[in-house]
Amino acid sequence: MDGSSSLNVKAFTKILKKFVKVSEQQRATDLFSEKVKRSPFSSSDKVLQLADEVECIFMKHFTGNDRKVAMKYLKPQQPRNTHMITFLVCSRALLFHSHVSGIFTSTGNSAYMEIVYHVFSMFALISLHIFLYGCNLFMWKNTRINHNFIFDFSSNTALTHRDAFLMSASIMCTVVAALVINLFLKNAGVAYANALPGALLLLSTGVLFCPFDIFYRSTRYCFMRVMRNIIFSPFYKVLMADFFMADQLTSQIPLLRHMEFTACYFMAGSFRTHPYETCTSGQQYKHLAYVISFLPYFWRTLQCLRRYLEEGHDINQLANAGKYVSAMVAAAVRFKYAATPTPFWVWMVIISSSGATIYQLYWDFVKDWGFLNPKSKNRWLRNELILKNKSIYYVSMMLNLALRLAWTESVMKIHIGKVESRLLDFSLASLEIIRRGHWNFYRLENEHLNNVGKFRAVKTVPLPFRELETD
Numbered sequence: 001m002d003g004s005s006s007l008n009v010k011a012f013t014k015i016l017k018k019f020v021k022v023s024e025q026q027r028a029t030d031l032f033s034e035k036v037k038r039s040p041f042s043s044s045d046k047v048l049q050l051a052d053e054v055e056c057i058f059m060k061h062f063t064g065n066d067r068k069v070a071m072k073y074l075k076p077q078q079p080r081n082t083h084m085i086t087f088l089v090c091s092r093a094l095l096f097h098s099h100v101s102g103i104f105t106s107t108g109n110s111a112y113m114e115i116v117y118h119v120f121s122m123f124a125l126i127s128l129h130i131f132l133y134g135c136n137l138f139m140w141k142n143t144r145i146n147h148n149f150i151f152d153f154s155s156n157t158a159l160t161h162r163d164a165f166l167m168s169a170s171i172m173c174t175v176v177a178a179l180v181i182n183l184f185l186k187n188a189g190v191a192y193a194n195a196l197p198g199a200l201l202l203l204s205t206g207v208l209f210c211p212f213d214i215f216y217r218s219t220r221y222c223f224m225r226v227m228r229n230i231i232f233s234p235f236y237k238v239l240m241a242d243f244f245m246a247d248q249l250t251s252q253i254p255l256l257r258h259m260e261f262t263a264c265y266f267m268a269g270s271f272r273t274h275p276y277e278t279c280t281s282g283q284q285y286k287h288l289a290y291v292i293s294f295l296p297y298f299w300r301t302l303q304c305l306r307r308y309l310e311e312g313h314d315i316n317q318l319a320n321a322g323k324y325v326s327a328m329v330a331a332a333v334r335f336k337y338a339a340t341p342t343p344f345w346v347w348m349v350i351i352s353s354s355g356a357t358i359y360q361l362y363w364d365f366v367k368d369w370g371f372l373n374p375k376s377k378n379r380w381l382r383n384e385l386i387l388k389n390k391s392i393y394y395v396s397m398m399l400n401l402a403l404r405l406a407w408t409e410s411v412m413k414i415h416i417g418k419v420e421s422r423l424l425d426f427s428l429a430s431l432e433i434i435r436r437g438h439w440n441f442y443r444l445e446n447e448h449l450n451n452v453g454k455f456r457a458v459k460t461v462p463l464p465f466r467e468l469e470t471d
Contacts, residue, residue: 076156115265116182119197121426122258123175123204127168128430129252132437134164139441143386145448151241157218167216175200198266233302237310240447243303244440249296250327251436254429256292293331297324316367323359330356334410346411353407361404364439365397370446384449396438403435 055067055074063069138161140147148158159167178200185193207215208224226245229236236242249256304321308314330352337345365371370382371393377383381393406428416424 115194116179116197117422118258118261118265119201120175120179121429122255122262123171123200124426125252125255125258125429125433127171127175129248129433129437130164130171131168132433133440134161134168136437136440136444137161137164140444143445145386145444146451147444147448150444150447150451151244152239153222153241154218159216159219163216163219195266197262201262201266230299230303233299234306238303238307243300243307244443246296246300246303248436250300250324251432253293253296254425254432256295257289260288260292290332290335293335294328297328297331300324301328320363320367323356323363326352326356326359330407334407337410349407349411357404357407361401364400364404368439368446369442370449371397382446382449386445386449393442396442399438400435403431406431 055070058074059065059067059070062073137147137159139145141161147153148155178196182193182196185196208220210217210220222241223245226241229239229242230246230249233242233246301321301324304317304324308317308321311317330349333345333348333352337349372380373382374380378385378390378393381390385393387393409424409428414424
């Protein structure tokens, strides 16, 4: 209550400043300020008495007379901001440089190129995606986009941008430390040096499934719950967080391929008894690669079909499913072209991938972002914009277009070495994640504006005991 009274005084002060700016009557403002400071809501002891009564009632009915738990909800403490996270975020460029340098300095070292590279690339892509999600959180907060409401996250346990930056930097620091240790062990001729990436993978899996309330347990459990909903898409109601995460997976197909190799290599025990070719040349491995490349699009298609049935046979959901089917067809044609690079299949790649790209760009600009409205007061955008500089939207559209055309690299016949090919693949995978992080902001901006325009402000107001039951 004491905080509420000070907020009221601050609110009146800001209103009076606006009044001065418009009316230019400073003397009248000083008089009003004095009246506000002497007003009962600012100076009365009754407010403090009411605050004590509210605390007692809350403790009695919701926290079992536990004052510490009650204060956690009535007077939540904001975490203290430090510059350590900023320092860790700034070190990301150096860490990525270490990984790329490792690729080039490993020329002739097939063990690093074909084994360790997959593991560390996997973690690098995860870290980059989390970092960009942190950038999204920062921008959504600064532009007052209510992402917690849109995703139905609890504000008490939802990640902040600083949390995301810390997670990203921590992952990269751990991975680069493991990379350096691995290279030292390899140069020293230590047996089973290539088992270290597997240990890192086991450690990461253990942290993800850790049942203790450490390392952002609520976020980890939410992630696993969303992934369960995606994998079993037809059997769970599709929420915003579910199809948003499934869209992220469509940009992480290279990551899934790295996970496929890593799982094969370490689960089969190849690091002890077999060469890395065991997990690259086998026919079953190649077939599994096809399946993994299609899975995110397949899951997303099932989600669209489920929403089509649940939302009164909305034709937009069928059209959205068609977009992912076209992406699967284009991917299948590119796989066929990689196996039999004939002129016929070159043209098939160009036709199928061009059609899928046009479909995706239309959906990005018109459906997901709400742009290309010819009747908009903002030329070819939408009527309501959150960012003041309209040129940012036009640049973003051109950037999204350019990054959507990354598939053209597959038909360019660029003659480069194996090391450079790995670097190119890693760079293209990183660019696709950057495109997705860029897409995320405008997708939620459009969703937020639609919510505001349709007066969707709240869903339910949970009672305090319901908050206490959730982690």
